[in-house]
Amino acid sequence: MPLRPDIIDILRADAAAIVILTGAGISKESGLHTFRDPDGIWARYDISEVATPEAFINNPDLVHHFYNDRRAGLLDPAVQPNAAHLALARLEAEWPGDVLLVTQNIDDLHDRAGSKNLIHMHGELLKIRCNHCDLLTNWSKPLDLGIPCPSCAKPGGLRPHVVWFGEMPLEMERIYTALADCGLFISIGTSGNVYPAAGFVQMAGKESGAETVELNLEPSNGATLFEYSHYGAASEIVPSFVSSLIGC
Ligand code: APR
Numbered sequence: 001m002p003l004r005p006d007i008i009d010i011l012r013a014d015a016a017a018i019v020i021l022t023g024a025g026i027s028k029e030s031g032l033h034t035f036r037d038p039d040g041i042w043a044r045y046d047i048s049e050v051a052t053p054e055a056f057i058n059n060p061d062l063v064h065h066f067y068n069d070r071r072a073g074l075l076d077p078a079v080q081p082n083a084a085h086l087a088l089a090r091l092e093a094e095w096p097g098d099v100l101l102v103t104q105n106i107d108d109l110h111d112r113a114g115s116k117n118l119i120h121m122h123g124e125l126l127k128i129r130c131n132h133c134d135l136l137t138n139w140s141k142p143l144d145l146g147i148p149c150p151s152c153a154k155p156g157g158l159r160p161h162v163v164w165f166g167e168m169p170l171e172m173e174r175i176y177t178a179l180a181d182c183g184l185f186i187s188i189g190t191s192g193n194v195y196p197a198a199g200f201v202q203m204a205g206k207e208s209g210a211e212t213v214e215l216n217l218e219p220s221n222g223a224t225l226f227e228y229s230h231y232g233a234a235s236e237i238v239p240s241f242v243s244s245l246i247g248c
Contacts, residue, residue, distance in 0.1 A: 003213050003228040008245055011211065015097035016183025019175075019210075020088060021200055022103045022110070025189020025217055029235045030109055031079045036191050052165050060145050060156075067160045068142040071125050074107050075140060084188070084238035085113035091242045092117060100178045104190060104197050106162050121169040121197065123162035132157035169196060179203045179210075186241075188215045189234050192222035201225045215241055 024034035034040045049055050050066040073079065092099040092115055101118045103110055106125040110118050128139040133152035148155045163169050179185065185204035192198045201222055205212040214226040215237050223229065230237045 001228055002230055003211065003241075003244070005244070007211060008247075011184055012096060012245070012247065014183060015095075017098040017178065017181055018091070018095060018100070018184045018186065019178050019182040019200070019204060020091075020099065020101045020186045020188065021190060021197055022088075022101065022105060022188045023190025023197070024105060025191075026084050026234045026238070027082075027105055027107050027109050028189070029082045029084070029233060030107075031076070032073065032107055032109075034189075034191075036193060047165055053167065056159060056164070064143050064145065067125065067162070068144075070106075071140065071142070071160075074125055079107075079109075081109045081113035082235045084234035085109045085115070087239040087242040088188075089114035091245060094246050097183070098178075100175075100182075102175055102178075102197075102200075104194070119171045119175060121163070121171060121175065123160070123170060125160065125162065127161035128158050129161045130154075130157045131159060136161060172196065175200075176203065180208050182208065182210045185210045185212045186215060187213070187220070187222075187226070188238060190216070190220060192220040198222055213241075 028034055035042045045066060050063050056063045088101055099117060101110060101115045102121055104122045106123050108126055126138060126140055127136060128143060129136045130149040130152060132149060132154045135149055135151040143158055145156050147158055149157055179200055182204055185201060187201060190197065201212050202225060204210040212226045214220060214223060214229040216231060217233060218231060230241055
């Protein structure tokens, strides 16, 4: 069921805070793969071999290769923010209340689209950090074990600034506070398989009383937890949903 216009009017009049969660589906039409669709990344790679701390200990070359490929793919000039990313930046600029965008995506398409109040809860592909010192820096080249840290000069400690399975997602306190205070929670392009993100709808809805909306290609795993839903390609349904919120 779509979000009703009278509820939108109330949210706008109250300048209700909005929390948006995005997943890989929003970047699909920009040319990036999702994870769990039939052509997704986890159909070609084993999570335990490329996306866990143990994988990085056991086979760092394979882990670096996996992220080097994805970093090069993201830097392909053909990969650009699509209409859905741009619409969310517009929502942040034009909505009368606070808008916090929480993305599970490690791409930088929300940043490039102009979203400012943005949390990359699973990290960022175009950043690296050092296990030996507190270095956190932008990185666009291939990474390998032999490259010494530009700060402490020790070799072998550089890793992608991404959250692997078994690691704690970033900025959770800020996210939980925003979920407790929001009047509208919108989930876009995520299959609802990975926690803690998959639990945000219940925190915002049942526990905080927010309206909850799913915008996805198809009903996600958690579809029944949302009060409202719009199904279709993100580049179409997100701009039209944002227009309905802003009122033009
Ligand atoms: N528009 C909207 N939704 C889409 C589109 C599209 N064009 N294409 C696919 N989708 C939907 C799919 O139907 C699916 O529900 O996007 C969702 C993508 O789900 P996943 O591949 O599971 O991606 P995501 O939910 O972001 O994964 C969560 O899992 O492996 C980890 O760390 C990784 O952040 C990722 C997390």
